[in-house]
Amino acid sequence: MLVDKERDVPTELVQQLCELAQWAPNHKRTWPWQFAVVTGQGRARLGETISDAMAARDDPPEKVAKARTKYLRTPSVLVVGSAPGDSELRTAENRDAVAAGVQNLLLGATVHGLASYWGSCPKGANDPVAQLCGFEPGTWVTAIIYLGWATDQVATPVRPPVTLHVVD
16 A cells, blocks of 8 residues: 555545445444544554554564554554444344445545555454444454555456356
């Protein structure tokens, strides 16, 4: 991902992207989306939080060290969480809705000229990241999205042809 590390992403634009996410289908209208934009020194705190959780799991030291600084790659990092449901099924439906919403958000970012990358929360770091972001207990961190102004185009990966199964 090639981004201008010095050019901030306006909070108002990130707010608009989060609003796009909420247009995703949401069974029972539980509105499970949780958002936290991480900027400035908060990105280093996010890296420390994740690195500490990884170290506690005895992850390889090189991965722990990389996590300490990787959230500084872009001027904004958006953490997207899915609130827990009142049942196992509702929690799964919430996670599906949030994932669909992240796709809307990423498409909107591209339209606005932003480079974006959907990263996952490392094993063992979900609860500390959710707490850092001020999410309610039990929230699942669905995405950690890097956001920044694109400085170059990235080649579109070649995708395999679609296999469509017809059931008649």
